[in-house]
Amino acid sequence: MSRPSAALPPLTGLASACLSWHHDENGTVGPVSTQFDDVYFSRHDGRAETEHVFIHGNDLPRRLAAWTHPRPFVVGESGFGTGLNMLCAWACFETHAPPQARLHLVSTERFPLLRDDLARALSAWPELATRAERLVQQWPEPVAGVHRLLLDERVTLDLHFGDAAERLALLDGQVDAWFLDGFAPAKNPEMWRPELFTALAAASRPGATFATFTCAGIVKRGLAAVGFAWRKAPGYGRKREMLKGEIILPPRNERRQATPWFTPPDVKIPQHVAVIGAGIAGASAAAALARRGIAVTLIDRFDRARLEPTHLQGALYVKLAADTNLQSRFYLAGLLHSRRWLAQVDPQQSLWQPSGVLQLGTSEKEQTRQASFLANHALPESVVRGLDSTAASAAAGIEVKTPALDYPNAGWVKPVELCVHLASTPGVTFQQGEVKALHAVARGWTLTLASGTIIEADQVVIASASEASGYAETAALP
Numbered sequence: 001m002s003r004p005s006a007a008l009p010p011l012t013g014l015a016s017a018c019l020s021w022h023h024d025e026n027g028t029v030g031p032v033s034t035q036f037d038d039v040y041f042s043r044h045d046g047r048a049e050t051e052h053v054f055i056h057g058n059d060l061p062r063r064l065a066a067w068t069h070p071r072p073f074v075v076g077e078s079g080f081g082t083g084l085n086m087l088c089a090w091a092c093f094e095t096h097a098p099p100q101a102r103l104h105l106v107s108t109e110r111f112p113l114l115r116d117d118l119a120r121a122l123s124a125w126p127e128l129a130t131r132a133e134r135l136v137q138q139w140p141e142p143v144a145g146v147h148r149l150l151l152d153e154r155v156t157l158d159l160h161f162g163d164a165a166e167r168l169a170l171l172d173g174q175v176d177a178w179f180l181d182g183f184a185p186a187k188n189p190e191m192w193r194p195e196l197f198t199a200l201a202a203a204s205r206p207g208a209t210f211a212t213f214t215c216a217g218i219v220k221r222g223l224a225a226v227g228f229a230w231r232k233a234p235g236y237g238r239k240r241e242m243l244k245g246e247i248i249l250p251p252r253n254e255r256r257q258a259t260p261w262f263t264p265p266d267v268k269i270p271q272h273v274a275v276i277g278a279g280i281a282g283a284s285a286a287a288a289l290a291r292r293g294i295a296v297t298l299i300d301r302f303d304r305a306r307l308e309p310t311h312l313q314g315a316l317y318v319k320l321a322a323d324t325n326l327q328s329r330f331y332l333a334g335l336l337h338s339r340r341w342l343a344q345v346d347p348q349q350s351l352w353q354p355s356g357v358l359q360l361g362t363s364e365k366e367q368t369r370q371a372s373f374l375a376n377h378a379l380p381e382s383v384v385r386g387l388d389s390t391a392a393s394a395a396a397g398i399e400v401k402t403p404a405l406d407y408p409n410a411g412w413v414k415p416v417e418l419c420v421h422l423a424s425t426p427g428v429t430f431q432q433g434e435v436k437a438l439h440a441v442a443r444g445w446t447l448t449l450a451s452g453t454i455i456e457a458d459q460v461v462i463a464s465a466s467e468a469s470g471y472a473e474t475a476a477l478p
């Protein structure tokens, strides 16, 4: 992140969507927003509307079938709602895209549905049930910020919780196809404001397309003002017209110009990666690469599978600053992500448990810090809450003499067993040894082990903690 924390939206909990339920024309039950007095999707047939407006409006079946780039195809959206649009994009990707293609979905939502409401809304489409279950299982806490969901090996969903214009202005990435959803402009003019269109244009890749159900003047003018060409197309059901089009000239990305060193290099998919260090960072990087079909050699001087574990238990622990700073945002996002990730890596919970973690206010200074943290952050109680000593004792199951911060969703992991489990991911080969030297060569790197063994790799991940700067090539790193 390149912006000072003062420019970022607050780190806070979000109000959930207020819904009522109606019976649509097919006899299925669908959600209506009581706040916006508008439907989440067509009363006639929500899925058919999504396919018509957003999927075909962006020509996705043809574009995904032709997708041969090493980078993922990126779909962006302005109102996630029930996720129906994104689940349909995922289904379209699976039907049409070649096997090596990847899909990155990016959506924003200011009033996230409650998990049960999400499940209820999506139950109207049994053909999407498996995908809906993946989404519902990982549905994040209603906390402002970015939540990454790994929908499957090839599909990632980044949910940016907060106002669409604010969140998309912070987006560090480029979108190929936009779904402009978010209730009718007449019912939700605040969302369809000029800043939204500016952010859409700034985050558009050259040639990016858009489609939207609405033909409102505010949308046509907003799109045209930032460089999108729009045209009318037949709408779905009772809606006579919709809009679709593409960006003609994406504006210069000022944020990128200000910090060009953050611009990632073009994607070049390696065939073989060497990872030095088989601790949690190295083993999880190795597993993530292997899941993307890349061969990985994971090197460590210790074979953890054969050792008596020395670290029996590690806490999923965050200490958040009393005043929000960039580290707090990162750590909290990390805690919530780790929870979702662990639930996927080990659904049986044999390597971890969400037991909750108490941070005791063991001094007056710490109690004051905890009190001001709570006063400054309106986060959901399911994420963090303050407990007095009686409630803390009840949560801990033993007597606690001080107040505490309770992270009910945090817990513990067995770090060594987790590393061994990750290292057993198909595609990861473990090599015991000590890397003594690292040399850049024409097609990548060579690694020389203490035993004299030489390993060649296209790329190297160094995850050996304090030893990371111990090679001539890395000595200059901080």
Ligand SMILES: C[S@@+](CC[C@H](N)C(=O)[O-])C[C@H]1O[C@@H](n2cnc3c(N)ncnc32)[C@H](O)[C@@H]1O
Pocket (backbone or CB within 6 Å): 017, 039, 040, 041, 078, 079, 080, 081, 082, 083, 084, 085, 086, 108, 109, 110, 111, 112, 162, 163, 164, 165, 181, 182, 183, 188, 190, 191
């Ligand atoms: C019509 S629903 C979207 C339907 C959705 N795309 C689907 O597949 O179910 C509109 C969504 O936009 C969200 N929304 C409204 N104003 C917003 C804003 N300013 N920023 C982000 N999301 C907003 C609403 O909470 C709602 O979930």
